[in-house]
Amino acid sequence: MKNVIIIGTVILTGIIILSMGFSFQKNKETESKEIGKTMNTTGKEKEIYFAGGCFWGTEHFFKLVRGVxxxxxxxxxxxxxxxxxxxxxxxxxxATETVKVIYDPEVIDLSLLIDLYIQSIDPTSLNKQGNDRGTQYRTGIYYTDNQDAPLVTQKLHELSLSINSPVVVENEPLKNFFDAETYHQDYLDKNPGGYCHIGPGLFExxxxxxPAK
Incomplete structure (x- = not known):
């Protein structure tokens, strides 16, 4: 009888452990999908995608902007x-390392977001930003609303004229976007001393x- 009780206890313990493991895995999956997405929505938000080299710094940069x-x-x-x-x-x-930026157009307009993005990159550098090199570090602005295309084109054209040099920033509709791994999300918040090609002055x-009016 004791053997039966012991075996039953072992089986029950195993079931509980497996159940806890499954629950933990589901929680990890949920965390992976939700991290970086916490926000107060109004239903009027828009999105734009910026590739500006290593996405750690680019994400942190835009998180500091009121209206994002x-x-x-x-x-x-x-x-x-x-x-x-x-x-x-x-x-x-x-693929290129990219930041999805969700913003409230009643608080900030796309024109200012593009201007800020341009300040955070070297628009003449192909496949290289800071110490990062490779096609995954190329720059680009990717839109999901075709009505944004003329503004993006205008801004990049004006930039090219102002610096009198070819601009290598891609200007395309977004084809796809896949979440990066959880540890990449909000990386500089979790690792303040982490590498970033964007200087502190730009964060300021x-x-x-x-500013609020």
Whole structure:
């Protein structure tokens, strides 16, 4: 009888452990999908996607701008479904490190967001920003609303004229966007001393770019 009780206890314990493990895995999956997306929505938000080199700094930069209500880092315009960071780093997926920026157009307009983005990059540098090199670090503005296309085109044309040099920032509709791994989301918030190609001065510009009236 004791053996039966012991075996039953072991089986029950195993079931509980497996159940806890499954629950933990589901929680991790939920965390992966939700991180970087917390925001107060009004239903009027719009989105734009900026590739500006390493996405850690670009995300942190835009999070500081008043009117930006959500950000998420990921891989845009890839030729492979759900590429991993390691795969993206090979340069074989066609993906570029990109930040999804969700903003309230009643608080900040796209024109200012583009102006800020331009300040945060070297628009003449192909596949290189700061110390990062590779096609995954190319710059680009990707839109989901075709009505945004003329403004993006105008801004990049004006930039080219002002610097009298070719601008290599991509200007395309978004083909796809895959969430980056959880540890990449809000990276500089979690790792304040982490590498960033964007200097502290630009972060201050972002904070003050759209003051409340």
């Amino acid at each position: 209500v959500g950000t998420e880092v990921g891989y845009a315009n890839a030729t492979k479904e759900n590429p991993t960071y390691e795969e993206v780093c090979t340069g074989n997926t066609g 510009i972002a904070k003050k770019a759209n």
